[in-house]
Amino acid sequence: MTAIPKEEYLLKCTSACAGCSSSLCLRYITKAAGPDTVLVVPACCTSVIQGMYPNTAMDIPVYNIAFAAAAACASGLSNAFRALRRETNVIVYAGDGGTVDIGIQALSGAFERGTDFLYICYDNEAYGNTGMQRSGATPLGARTTTTPGGKPTTKKDLDRIVEAHDPPYMATACSAYPLDLFKKVKKALSIRGPKFIHILAPCPPGWRYSAEKTIEMGKLAVKTGTWVLYEREYGNLTINGPSKAAIRKPAPLEDYIKGQGRFKGVTPAMLEQMRQQMQANITRLVREEEGIC
Amino acid sequence: MLTIATGNKAVAAAVKAAKPGVIAAYPITPQTEIVEQIAEYVTAGALASEYIPVESEHSAMAACIGASAAGVRTFTATSSHGLLYMHEMVHWAAGARLPIVMANVNRALGPGWNVWAEHTDAFSQRDTGWLQVFVSTVQEAYDATLMAFRIAEHENVLLPVMVNLDGFTLSHITQSLEAFDPGDFIPPVRIPHAIDVENPCVYGPLTGPADYFRFRWDIERSMRDSVGVIADVEREFAERFGRSYGPTEDYRCEDAEVVVVAMGTLGKEAEVAVDLLRQEGVAAGSMRLRWFRPFPKLDLAGRDVVVIDRDYSFGFGGVVAHSIRSTTGAEPYSVIAGLGGQEVTHEDIAGFVKTRQSGKEFWFGVNDRV
Amino acid sequence: MYEIRIHSRGGQGGVTAARLLALAAFRDGKHATACPFYGAERRGAPVVSFVRIDDQPIRVYSQIQKPDLVIVLDTSIMDVVDVFQGLREDGAVLLNSSHDLDGSDLTAYHVDLTGIALALDLVVAGSPILNTPVLGALAKLGIVSLPSVKEAISETFADERNVQAAEKAYQEMTV
Numbered sequence: 001m002t003a004i005p006k007e008e009y010l011l012k013c014t015s016a017c018a019g020c021s022s023s024l025c026l027r028y029i030t031k032a033a034g035p036d037t038v039l040v041v042p043a044c045c046t047s048v049i050q051g052m053y054p055n056t057a058m059d060i061p062v063y064n065i066a067f068a069a070a071a072a073c074a075s076g077l078s079n080a081f082r083a084l085r086r087e088t089n090v091i092v093y094a095g096d097g098g099t100v101d102i103g104i105q106a107l108s109g110a111f112e113r114g115t116d117f118l119y120i121c122y123d124n125e126a127y128g129n130t131g132m133q134r135s136g137a138t139p140l141g142a143r144t145t146t147t148p149g150g151k152p153t154t155k156k157d158l159d160r161i162v163e164a165h166d167p168p169y170m171a172t173a174c175s176a177y178p179l180d181l182f183k184k185v186k187k188a189l190s191i192r193g194p195k196f197i198h199i200l201a202p203c204p205p206g207w208r209y210s211a212e213k214t215i216e217m218g219k220l221a222v223k224t225g226t227w228v229l230y231e232r233e234y235g236n237l238t239i240n241g242p243s244k245a246a247i248r249k250p251a252p253l254e255d256y257i258k259g260q261g262r263f264k265g266v267t268p269a270m271l272e273q274m275r276q277q278m279q280a281n282i283t284r285l286v287r288e289e290e291g292i293c
Numbered sequence: 294m295l296t297i298a299t300g301n302k303a304v305a306a307a308v309k310a311a312k313p314g315v316i317a318a319y320p321i322t323p324q325t326e327i328v329e330q331i332a333e334y335v336t337a338g339a340l341a342s343e344y345i346p347v348e349s350e351h352s353a354m355a356a357c358i359g360a361s362a363a364g365v366r367t368f369t370a371t372s373s374h375g376l377l378y379m380h381e382m383v384h385w386a387a388g389a390r391l392p393i394v395m396a397n398v399n400r401a402l403g404p405g406w407n408v409w410a411e412h413t414d415a416f417s418q419r420d421t422g423w424l425q426v427f428v429s430t431v432q433e434a435y436d437a438t439l440m441a442f443r444i445a446e447h448e449n450v451l452l453p454v455m456v457n458l459d460g461f462t463l464s465h466i467t468q469s470l471e472a473f474d475p476g477d478f479i480p481p482v483r484i485p486h487a488i489d490v491e492n493p494c495v496y497g498p499l500t501g502p503a504d505y506f507r508f509r510w511d512i513e514r515s516m517r518d519s520v521g522v523i524a525d526v527e528r529e530f531a532e533r534f535g536r537s538y539g540p541t542e543d544y545r546c547e548d549a550e551v552v553v554v555a556m557g558t559l560g561k562e563a564e565v566a567v568d569l570l571r572q573e574g575v576a577a578g579s580m581r582l583r584w585f586r587p588f589p590k591l592d593l594a595g596r597d598v599v600v601i602d603r604d605y606s607f608g609f610g611g612v613v614a615h616s617i618r619s620t621t622g623a624e625p626y627s628v629i630a631g632l633g634g635q636e637v638t639h640e641d642i643a644g645f646v647k648t649r650q651s652g653k654e655f656w657f658g659v660n661d662r663v
Numbered sequence: 664m665y666e667i668r669i670h671s672r673g674g675q676g677g678v679t680a681a682r683l684l685a686l687a688a689f690r691d692g693k694h695a696t697a698c699p700f701y702g703a704e705r706r707g708a709p710v711v712s713f714v715r716i717d718d719q720p721i722r723v724y725s726q727i728q729k730p731d732l733v734i735v736l737d738t739s740i741m742d743v744v745d746v747f748q749g750l751r752e753d754g755a756v757l758l759n760s761s762h763d764l765d766g767s768d769l770t771a772y773h774v775d776l777t778g779i780a781l782a783l784d785l786v787v788a789g790s791p792i793l794n795t796p797v798l799g800a801l802a803k804l805g806i807v808s809l810p811s812v813k814e815a816i817s818e819t820f821a822d823e824r825n826v827q828a829a830e831k832a833y834q835e836m837t838v
Contacts, residue, residue, distance in 0.1 A: 036490050040359070053504055056495040061488045063362055064497035065355060066381050072352030076315060076359025076367070077488075079343035083314035083365050088490055106355065109348030296818075297686045297695075462724050467682045467697040469689050561722040638725040 019211025176218025208261025314365025364487030387422030409634020549578030799832030
């Protein structure tokens with residue numbers, strides 16, 4: 001078993017909501033990265049979670065930056081550290097809105113330029129910081145404050161966009177599998193160039209489930225096949241253990257959907273569409289892993 | 294080295310002399326030659342900077358912010374729509390107290406598409422907390438860019454500086470240039486609040502009204518301190534390199550009954566107008582306004598003032614005319630001229646002086662001549 | 664102050680000729696500015712560039728209204744542009760041509776810059792290079808010195824034929 005360092009870089013004084021899975025992720029990410037790390041945070045839940053000036057819950061340098069600017073700011077940091085001959089890790093920790101929507105241009109630019117950094121998107125499938133408005137990452141049928149009747153379009157496939165940039169390392173992760181995340185961050189930081197990790201981060205107030213079910217919700221996402229854990233290293237895809245099992249014997253999609261208030265009002269037709277999309281995604285990934293693509 | 298160069302190449306040469314750690318820039322007419330020249334310096338090994346070819350101006354400034362926060366000297370260049378596109382980060386750079394230097398090649402704003410000189414782009418960034426200087430010759434573009442690093446990085450300033458040069462009229466004109474090694478005039482950069490992993494800090498977190506207010510006051514206090522820093526740096530520059538600069542460049546003002554205030558290349562053209570007027574017996578002088586932020590205190594008491602604005606604040610008036618009115622009490626004859634690269638000759642400027650009407654506004658080429 | 668307006672077509676080197684002339688004047692110890700007028704540039708479209716030379720620093724940025732000398736690098740432009748516009752009464756015209764200006768009282772000089780470039784095989788992208796030979800002609804007119812012209816050209820171009828072209832134009836043009 002990989003030893004998780006005892007040192008804490010996210011201290012026990014955050015202003016996160018009860019059951020916040022993204023702060024759990026941040027705890028493991030910073031443990032994996034260690035103290036020679038700068039975290040770049042655009043506007044997102046983490047802007048709030050880290051605490052209010054002059055206090056902070058973070059024990060590594062954090063550079064807060066404007067919503068659209070995280071990847072570009074990280075480029076500047078990364079190149080400056082290179083100019084200074086320093087090996088400091090530069091990690092962007094951004095929400096889905098700051099990644100798939102307003103920040104995607106900067107993200108694309110930084111990946112195309114080959115910036116040496118790790119971009120982590122923690123995806124709670126809406127603008128959580130401002131009270132759950134829809135983002136491009138909100139799934140079909142989900143109710144948000146700006147899609148009160150459920151989102152009529154599907155979730156933007158961020159991973160295929162990032163994949164198109166052919167980064168040396170990209171992975172998915174889920175807050176319910178912190179050890180898997182820890183290992184992926186470690187591996188990502190051992191590779192030069194632009195790296196990407198996309199974390200599904202269930203959100204109790206946003207998804208409308210009770211706080212103590214936050215791990216269960218992440219596990220259900222993986223076990224139903226809604227969220228597939230994999231990593232792609234220099235183009236070679238590996239589907240990770242929990243998802244391998246889920247693909248062989250998936251839990252019913254309804255188990256994931258019915259536990260979340262945001263999916264209230266999803267019609268059988270929508271559920272069928274979700275199932276087909278999920279299956280298409282799994283098929284694509286399995287074929288890629290088998291080398292049939 | 295004595296040579297000839299365009300305004301753009303002079304800026305690039307000054308950047309090479311200042312040796313930034315990181316340069317991040319996106320090309321735009323008429324600034325393009327600056328980034329091309331810098332890319333060439335870096336490729337040829339003449340400049341050991343990290344050059345980040347960003348995908349937008351917003352990212353250019355964001356990258357400069359990241360790099361400067363890491364503690365290295367940074368530079369970018371833009372123009373017009375590029376400056377407006379990075380506007381959010383222009384505010385951020387000043388708020389984060391980062392001594393970034395940016396060349397802005399002044400250009401009009403669309404629509405319609407217009408690539409020629411106008412100052413509205415720079416003035417749209419007036420309240421961001423950036424220092425702004427306007428230059429009028431190729432040599433001054435070089436000298437001011439070098440000095441910008443010294444001023445921005447001064448411990449009592451730590452604010453970004455924008456060096457403005459007129460699109461095409463100055464960016465593309467060829468004049469003589471003395472490029473030189475500034476030596477210890479440009480010492481290694483030291484940013485006291487640079488990121489230090491040994492002493493981890495959070496930058497720009499949620500901040501309540503009381504602290505936020507204090508940070509804003511700190512910006513203004515540094516802006517006020519910058520007046521003295523600018524004067525010191527310009528004095529040292531004059532002593533070491535022989536060219537003196539100030540908040541304004543005054544020409545035949547001592548006994549002038551009427552003073553023309555203009556910026557950039559129009560400020561130089563105004564000097565020629567003054568000579569014309571003097572030949573005709575009009576006691577004219579000119580004041581070329583160099584520093585726009587911090588805005589200098591001008592001594593215009595007892596004289597008529599003609600202000601040429603290459604800009605306009607719609608629903609209000611010429612930005613420079615109103616700035617002068619509010620800071621000096623003068624009632625200038627406000628001439629709006631040169632927008633979108635409109636041709637304005639020294640004869641035209643002499644005409645403005647001869648037909649001046651204090652307190653009135655005149656749109657050159659639009660209003661009938663009085 | 665001596666003011667020159669250069670008429671050419673985009674891609675013929677009028678802008679570079681202006682810069683070279685400014686450099687040569689600068690090497691003569693004079694002040695000089697060279698400024699292209701940029702419009703919507705297309706290859707082959709008529710373009711103008713301006714050069715000012717003076718003993719004093721030059722503070723004028725506006726376009727030249729009354730040139731002392733008009734240079735026409737491509738005489739076909741004369742069909743579409745009034746190249747003589749604003750020319751001073753004591754001004755002159757320099758044409759890239761093998762023959763003189765017909766039926767005019769203007770002081771005109773001519774030299775076959777195209778022929779000189781072709782003879783030396785100074786051709787880039789199918790176009791003969793005119794910006795270096797024209798400097799020789801300007802030296803012959805006494806606007807700049809021949810040594811400064813040669814210096815300016817060698818500072819700018821590695822190919823020695825450029826200097827030869829300027830020398831050839833200097834020799835061929837009759838004043």
